[in-house]
Amino acid sequence: MHRFGTLWHLAVISVAALLACGEGRAQEQAAAFNGLGMHLGNLSRLSHARTRSISPENFTGQPGQAGAATTGTGARAARDLGPGWKISPSIPIAAGKTATLAEIDGPGSIQQIWMTPTGDWRKTILRFYWDGQAQPSVECPVGDFFCMGWGKYAQISSLAVCVNPGSAFNCYWEMPFRKHCRITMTNIADQGMTVYYQINYVLTEVPADAAYFHAQFRRVNPLPAKQVYTILEGVKGSGHYVGTYLAWGVHNNGWWGEGEVKFYLDDDKEFPTICGTGTEDYFCGSYNFENRETKQYQEFSTPYTGLAQVLHPDGVYKSQQRFGLYRWHITDPVRFEKEIRVTIQALGWQPGGRYLPLQDDIASVAFWYQTLPTAPFPALPDKDALEVN
Numbered sequence: 001m002h003r004f005g006t007l008w009h010l011a012v013i014s015v016a017a018l019l020a021c022g023e024g025r026a027q028e029q030a031a032a033f034n035g036l037g038m039h040l041g042n043l044s045r046l047s048h049a050r051t052r053s054i055s056p057e058n059f060t061g062q063p064g065q066a067g068a069a070t071t072g073t074g075a076r077a078a079r080d081l082g083p084g085w086k087i088s089p090s091i092p093i094a095a096g097k098t099a100t101l102a103e104i105d106g107p108g109s110i111q112q113i114w115m116t117p118t119g120d121w122r123k124t125i126l127r128f129y130w131d132g133q134a135q136p137s138v139e140c141p142v143g144d145f146f147c148m149g150w151g152k153y154a155q156i157s158s159l160a161v162c163v164n165p166g167s168a169f170n171c172y173w174e175m176p177f178r179k180h181c182r183i184t185m186t187n188i189a190d191q192g193m194t195v196y197y198q199i200n201y202v203l204t205e206v207p208a209d210a211a212y213f214h215a216q217f218r219r220v221n222p223l224p225a226k227q228v229y230t231i232l233e234g235v236k237g238s239g240h241y242v243g244t245y246l247a248w249g250v251h252n253n254g255w256w257g258e259g260e261v262k263f264y265l266d267d268d269k270e271f272p273t274i275c276g277t278g279t280e281d282y283f284c285g286s287y288n289f290e291n292r293e294t295k296q297y298q299e300f301s302t303p304y305t306g307l308a309q310v311l312h313p314d315g316v317y318k319s320q321q322r323f324g325l326y327r328w329h330i331t332d333p334v335r336f337e338k339e340i341r342v343t344i345q346a347l348g349w350q351p352g353g354r355y356l357p358l359q360d361d362i363a364s365v366a367f368w369y370q371t372l373p374t375a376p377f378p379a380l381p382d383k384d385a386l387e388v389n
Contacts, residue, residue, distance in 0.1 A: 003196065004062065007194060012032065012215060029371075031033050033045045033047045034047060034049055034204045034205050034206070034207070035045070035048075035049030035202050035204050036174065036176065036202070036204065036206070036207075036210075038111070039110050045334075047204070048186075048204070049202045049203065049204035050202065050203040050204070051200075051201075051202055052104075052108075052132075052200075052201055052202070052203060053066070053198060053199065053200045053201070054101070054102045054198070054199045054201070055089075055102070055197060055198040055199070056069075056072060056073070056088045056089055056090055056196070056197070057069060057086075057087075057088050057089065059147050060103075060200070061102075061104065067083075067084050068083060068084070069083070069087045069088035069333035070083055070087065071087070071088070072087045072088025072089070073088065073089060073090045073091070073092065073194065074086045074087050074088060074089050074090075075087050075088075076081070081172075082103065083364045083380075088285075089196055090194050090195060090196040090197075091192070091194070091195060092189065092192055092193070092194050093119075093185060093186075093187040093192065093193055093195065094125075094192045095187055095189055095190050095191055095192055096187065096188065097186070097187055098184050098185065098186040098187075099184065099185060099186075099187075099356070099367075100182065100183070101183045101185055101195075101197060101199065102181065102182065102183040102199050103180075103181070103182050104177075104180065104181040104182075104201060104295055105179070105180055105381040106131075106177045106178050106181065106203070107176075107177065107178045107179070107181050107199060107203070107204065107205055107206045108176070108177065108178055108181075108201055108202055108203040108204055108206070109174055109175055109177065109183065109202055109204065109206065109210075110169070110173075110174070110175035110177075110199060110200070110201045111172070111177040111200050111201055111202055112170065112172055112199075112200040113170065113171050113197070113198070113199050113200070114168065114169070114170050114197065114232075115142075115169050115195055115196060115197035115198070115199045116166075116167050116168050116169065116196045116197075116198075116285065117142055117167075117169070117193060117194070117195040117197075118193045118194045118195070119191065119192070119193025119194070120151065120188055120189045120191075120193070120245070121141060121142050121143025121144075121148055121151050122141045122143055122144070122151060122190045122386050122387070122388050123141065123187070123189040123383060123386055124142045124143070124186070124187055124188075124189070124193060124195075124285045125139065125141055125142060125185065125186040125188060125380065126138060126139075126140055126141070126145050126183070126185055127183070127184045127185075127186070127205060127358060128175070128181070128182070128183050128213070128215075129180075129181070129182040129183075129184075130177045130180070130212045130213075130372065131178055131179040131212075132179060132180050132182060132323050133178055133199075133372065133373060133374060135373070135374045135375075135376055135377075136377070137200070137212055137213065137214045137215075137271055137372075137374045138213065138214060138215040138216075139215075139216060139377055139380065140168070140215050140216065140217040140365055141217060141386065142185070142201050144217055144245060144247060144363060144365050145168035145169075145171070145215060145217075145365060146161055146163055146170075146171065146264060147163065147245050147308055147324060148159050148163060148169070148303055148324070149245070149247025149324055149325050149363050149365075149388075150247055150309060150311055150322050150324060150388055151388050152309065152311060153166065153167050154262070154299075154308050154309040154324065155163075155301065156200050156301050156304075156306060156308050156326070157301045157302075157303075157309075158301060158302065158303055158304065158305045158306060158328060159304065159328065159330060160172055160173055160242075160243060160278065160328050160330065160367075161174065161326065162315050163308075165288035167265075167353075172194070173213055173242075173367070174213070175212075175213040176178075176206045176210040176212070176213075177206070178206050178212075179214065181201075183199065183277070188227060188383050188386075189383075191387055196253075207305075211238075211239050211240070211369035211370050211371055212369060212371070212372055212374075213367075213369055214239075214295070214366075214367070214368050214369065214370060214374065215365055215367050215368075216232060216365065216366050216377050217363070217364070217365050217380065218230065218231065218232075218363065218364050218366075218378065219361075219362070219364070219381050219385065219386065220359065220361075220362055221249070221360075221361035221362070221363075221385070222251060222359040222361060223346050223358065223359050223360055223361075223362055224356060225359055227359045228259075228343045228344065228345050228346075229344050229345070229346060229362045229364070230341070230342070230343050231244060231261075231344060231345060231364045231366050232339075232341065232342040232366035232368070233340075233341040233342070234339075234375050234376075234377075234378070235336075235339050235340050235341075235368070235370065235373045235375060236338070236339055237338075237339075237370040237371040237372070237373075237375075238336065238337050238338070238370060238371050239335075239368055239369050239370025239371060240329075240333035240334060240335040240336065240369055240370075241327045241328065241329060241333060241334040241336070241340055241342065241366070241367075241368040242328065242329045242333050242367050242368055242369060243326065243327065243329055243330075243363040243365075243366075243367035243368075244261075244282075244325075244326070244327045244342070244364065244365070244366060244367070245324070245325070245364065245367075246323075246324070246325045246326075246344075246358060246362065246363070246364050247322070247323075247324050247362075247363040248322070248323045248324075248325065248361070248362055248363075249320055249321075249322050249323075249360060249361030249362070250321045250322070250323070250358075250361075251319055251320060251359055251361065252348055252356070252358055252360075254348050254356075255288050255348055255349060256279075256346065256347075256358055256360060257278060257279030257280045257288065257289075257346060257347075257349050258279065258345075258347035258349070259278065259279050259280055259345025259346050259347040259357065260275055260276050260277065260278065260279075260344070260345050260353060261275075261276040261279070261282040261342070261343070261344045262274065262276070262342070262343050263275075263334050263340065263341075263342055264340065264341040264343075265334070265335075265336045265340055266336055266338045266339060266340075267271075267338075268341075272341075274334065277348070279344065282327060282344075283305050283306075283307065283325045283327050283351070284302075284304070284305040284327065285300075285305075285307065286361050290305050297310045297323075303328075304324075304327070304328045304330060304331070305326060305328065306325065306326050307323065307324075307325050308324045308325065308326060309322065309323060309324030310323055311323075312321075328367075333369075340368070342366060344362075344364075345357075346358035346359070346360050346362065346385065362382050
């Protein structure tokens with residue numbers, strides 16, 4: 001009896017210990033949530049991550065310092081009200097000058113960016129620098145970064161990028177960094193411009209397997225005869241490709257989107273690992289994006305893909321059609337271990353049922369995550385070569 005009681009007592013202690021251990025692990029896991037990767041499924045979880053925000057009302061993001069400006073672009077309008085009454089809602093950037101939008105010490109992650117820039121969106125260049133690199137990991141005209149490559153407003157309602165009335169640019173790409181983040185904006189136009197902006201971020205621990213956000217702009221106008229357009233190449237490191245934006249200007253009559261998109265991964269040489277079946281197919285459409293009732297292009301904007309812009313000739317000087325398309329690989333990232341190259345063909349039709357290699361105006365932004373260091377990007381086109389024409 002005494003032996004049985006002892007065994008029973010030991011069993012109770014063991015079960016209690018296991019339950020306590022399980023409860024402890026659960027508490028540890030809950031406490032370990034770093035506030036990254038937010039979605040509806042984890043929105044209720046508590047975290048010790050610290051929310052911060054940088055804007056012209058708080059250039060450093062320091063707690064308790066927002067809205068305290070005494071000078072700024074709104075000072076005259078607030079002259080009867082004083083500090084705290086929208087004295088610094090924006091910053092001017094003179095022609096040829098660069099402004100630093102954010103300097104942040106990590107570890108942490110950018111979670112959302114809102115901005116509304118005036119001026120020429122193709123001649124306003126965004127650059128992001130991670131962890132003290134001299135080489136930017138993002139280098140892109142602000143319009144193209146937010147899928148507005150033709151300098152005209154169009155509404156976009158996607159998960160990664162939203163463009164809202166009247167010209168509100170928003171992105172939701174998560175951008176983790178470990179040591180430092182620096183974001184600049186350069187105005188290469190001949191006139192000054194103004195930018196209103198807010199960069200919302202979190203200071204928290206970053207997982208060891210979190211890669212760095214990258215975006216690279218390219219443009220060729222016109223594309224040389226019988227050449228493919230390169231969206232991305234020269235990448236070195238491990239990562240995954242997450243999105244494409246194209247601003248496509250047509251120089252011919254007829255359909256322009258028969259070309260295939262190809263992903264060359266790691267050791268691929270002549271032929272890629274991934275080859276699509278056509279431009280509109282890659283952007284998750286079909287049959288020329290044509291509305292079968294109206295016989296016109298049908299614009300659309302969805303969480304992962306869209307034909308966001310169709311600009312038509314006006315009968316006078318705007319003589320060519322222009323298109324803006326985006327495709328986000330959020331649920332289907334294209335993973336690589338060493339390098340990646342992405343290309344697209346420009347193909348139409350000619351008589352006799354033959355493909356017509358096109359010489360169109362194509363600009364692109366490639367979006368991806370990778371390990372550092374960032375390989376040098378090709379030089380941006382000069383001011384004249386960036387011109388939307």
